[in-house]
Amino acid sequence: QLPVEPDTRVSYEDCLPYQPVLQRAGLLQYLALWRDGRTRADDPLLWGDEVEYTLLHVDKDTGMTRLNCRLRTLVAELNEAAAADHPQGDSPRSIWHYEGGRYMVEGTPGSPYGDTFTDLLAVEGNLRCRRRLLESLCHSDEACVTLTTFPRLGASDFMIPSGVLPSQLTGSHTIPDLAITDHLRYHQITENAAKRCGTTCILWAPIYRDLRTPINFIDPLPATITPENLRRLYHIHPPGPRDCVYLDSLYYGFGSCSLQATVQMPNLARARYLYDQLSVLAPVLLSLTAAAPATKGYLLETDTRWHFLRSAGDDRRLDEMIGTASRDSPTTAPFRPRYDSITNYLGTDNDDAADSVAPYNDVPVRYDPDHYATCRQAGLDHWYSVHLASIFTRDLMSGRREFFHGQDAPGATGLSDTFTASVWPTTKLKPPCPRTGAGWRVECRPMELQYTDSQNAALAVFVVLLARAILHDEPNFYVPISHLDDNMVRAARRAAVRQETFSFRTGQDHEGAPVYERLSVNEIINGQSGGFTGLLPLIHTYLDGQNLEAVTRTKINRHLALVGDRASGKLPTCAEWMRSFIQHHPQYHQDSIVSAPINHDLMMAILQDNGDSATTAFETAE
Ligand code: ADP
Ligand code: MG
Ligand code: MG
Ligand code: MG
Ligand code: MG
Ligand code: MG
Numbered sequence: 001q002l003p004v005e006p007d008t009r010v011s012y013e014d015c016l017p018y019q020p021v022l023q024r025a026g027l028l029q030y031l032a033l034w035r036d037g038r039t040r041a042d043d044p045l046l047w048g049d050e051v052e053y054t055l056l057h058v059d060k061d062t063g064m065t066r067l068n069c070r071l072r073t074l075v076a077e078l079n080e081a082a083a084a085d086h087p088q089g090d091s092p093r094s095i096w097h098y099e100g101g102r103y104m105v106e107g108t109p110g111s112p113y114g115d116t117f118t119d120l121l122a123v124e125g126n127l128r129c130r131r132r133l134l135e136s137l138c139h140s141d142e143a144c145v146t147l148t149t150f151p152r153l154g155a156s157d158f159m160i161p162s163g164v165l166p167s168q169l170t171g172s173h174t175i176p177d178l179a180i181t182d183h184l185r186y187h188q189i190t191e192n193a194a195k196r197c198g199t200t201c202i203l204w205a206p207i208y209r210d211l212r213t214p215i216n217f218i219d220p221l222p223a224t225i226t227p228e229n230l231r232r233l234y235h236i237h238p239p240g241p242r243d244c245v246y247l248d249s250l251y252y253g254f255g256s257c258s259l260q261a262t263v264q265m266p267n268l269a270r271a272r273y274l275y276d277q278l279s280v281l282a283p284v285l286l287s288l289t290a291a292a293p294a295t296k297g298y299l300l301e302t303d304t305r306w307h308f309l310r311s312a313g314d315d316r317r318l319d320e321m322i323g324t325a326s327r328d329s330p331t332t333a334p335f336r337p338r339y340d341s342i343t344n345y346l347g348t349d350n351d352d353a354a355d356s357v358a359p360y361n362d363v364p365v366r367y368d369p370d371h372y373a374t375c376r377q378a379g380l381d382h383w384y385s386v387h388l389a390s391i392f393t394r395d396l397m398s399g400r401r402e403f404f405h406g407q408d409a410p411g412a413t414g415l416s417d418t419f420t421a422s423v424w425p426t427t428k429l430k431p432p433c434p435r436t437g438a439g440w441r442v443e444c445r446p447m448e449l450q451y452t453d454s455q456n457a458a459l460a461v462f463v464v465l466l467a468r469a470i471l472h473d474e475p476n477f478y479v480p481i482s483h484l485d486d487n488m489v490r491a492a493r494r495a496a497v498r499q500e501t502f503s504f505r506t507g508q509d510h511e512g513a514p515v516y517e518r519l520s521v522n523e524i525i526n527g528q529s530g531g532f533t534g535l536l537p538l539i540h541t542y543l544d545g546q547n548l549e550a551v552t553r554t555k556i557n558r559h560l561a562l563v564g565d566r567a568s569g570k571l572p573t574c575a576e577w578m579r580s581f582i583q584h585h586p587q588y589h590q591d592s593i594v595s596a597p598i599n600h601d602l603m604m605a606i607l608q609d610n611g612d613s614a615t616t617a618f619e620t621a622e
């Protein structure tokens with residue numbers, strides 16, 4: 001198969017001796033962006049969402065719905081169709097990008113939404129428009145869905161065309177190379193991750209134990225996979241193999257979809273503050289949006305895609321996973337996986353001893369002290385330097401010939417962009433972009449994708465209003481990073497939205513020390529009586545002060561009500577709804593298996609819900 005872009009890849013081995021040089025060159029590019037961007041002020045609150053679409057092949061005769069691996073060729077068609085179809089004549093209404101799976105495509109608004117409250121309401125129409133555009137290019141036996149994880153991803157006969165196993169790229173015995181985008185960067189990252197850590201990536205995902213799930217369930221590993229190859233799924237019990245399903249490809253993670261929102265801040269200081277606060281809320285957003293209760297044809301004991309991704313992008317060597325005895329040293333502390341919560345809060349740029357975030361940054365961060373020193377010499381404060389040095393201490397996993405030349409030319413950003421695009425934290429601080437003129441932006445990344453445009457719109461609106469209310473009210477949500485890590489683990493569990501509690505800051509004691517209590521998602525979102533105000537009340541108070549027209553406010557309230565009902569349990573999460581659909585299906589044998597016929601009916605139900613009907617699947621489910 002011909003590459004779709006010029007192949008200038010440089011192999012992992014050839015890059016290896018140059019890693020420190022490449023890292024430094026990338027870091028210097030970033031520092032130039034920082035230098036130019038640090039004085040930006042009063043940038044408007046522009047924002048945009050990202051939604052990933054899954055293309056299905058639907059065989060009505062046999063009742064089979066499979067992943068349809070042809071989307072890569074559709075990206076150009078979609079962008080052309082979007083360009084041809086914009087009444088205002090300024091910019092197209094949507095932009096389309098390739099994604100990790102060959103059955104996936106990402107759509108964003110054609111240009112960011114503006115900073116007014118009426119603009120906030122443009123997102124739902126834009127999402128509908130995007131879905132219609134994609135549908136208009138679908139053949140009669142195709143359909144598109146917004147699905148976090150296809151329940152039969154990696155099960156037998158899950159895709160079309162069928163593809164060859166095992167995969168050459170990943171060694172997977174379940175997900176063929178044909179499921180993976182033909183974009184070379186993904187191939188390179190995939191190959192290099194395996195080279196770097198020296199093992200096949202295997203995770204044990206705990207199976208949901210139903211009435212007839214075999215006692216001591218075992219998902220037998222292919223004979224070629226030895227115990228030395230195994231990488232265990234962190235923290236989620238049991239550790240496997242008993243009562244676990246093995247997932248043996250990066251694409252259980254990169255083949256899942258998410259909902260992201262990026263918000264532009266007036267300046268760097270505000271961006272740093274919002275980055276910190278949204279990072280604390282990431283586990284809450286994850287459990288609130290949970291939408292991935294099954295994969296590989298099995299119901300799982302977890303509800304989200306996050307741990308698939310956390311393990312999928314993980315290229316750490318053993319010493320980097322556990323660190324050494326002197327874990328407090330930046331050179332011997334453990335690395336985080338590339339896909340994870342944040343390494344450290346950024347705080348303000350006031351770097352004196354009274355540093356406000358130091359007590360919360362209680363998990364050691366690994367970085368190269370030389371890169372840290374480079375940041376400090378450039379004028380960055382301590383915690384921003386730690387943040388950057390840790391990003392640029394990662395090996396470059398997608399080396400290209402062009403990265404070896406001209407990277408010190410003024411304005412070059414290629415290397416910097418590649419390094420920052422190869423870590424995937426819950427929250428991202430995006431530096432100004434000279435090419436587009438964008439300013440400092442914060443990207444909120446933990447949310448799972450919902451089936452319907454109205455739900456995705458509601459969550460996007462919620463996040464943007466949360467950002468606005470946070471900037472306005474300046475609440476203090478800081479919890480130690482160690483608490484945040486624990487919260488992320490809890491957020492993945494089944495029905496976390498109703499059953500889990502999260503370490504949350506509720507105030508301070510009479511000596512001024514922070515008080516952390518265990519709060520449910522409902523208490524965090526809707527508030528406690530006599531305790532924490534709640535994020536929705538915070539937003540409503542903020543909106544009350546904004547002189548909105550009644551009609552605008554009513555529409556905004558409708559979006560927010562959905563979030564409140566989700567948190568209170570009045571509406572199920574997509575994961576709960578999907579789980580319940582599967583468990584009540586007449587062909588389900590209470591054995592945790594999501595068979596092809598069950599999956600087909602589930603996809604049909606989801607598709608039906610995205611027709612024009614006013615009732616959502618959630619209202620009819622109860
Ligand atoms: P990435 O995949 O790196 O996160 P994308 O280009 O896919 O980036 O998505 C970026 C998102 O940010 C889109 O929703 C886009 O509309 C939005 N966006 C673009 N420019 C700005 C800006 N200046 N301020 C805020 N959001 C922006
Ligand atoms: Mg994107
Ligand atoms: Mg992307
Ligand atoms: Mg994407
Ligand atoms: Mg993004
Ligand atoms: Mg709908």
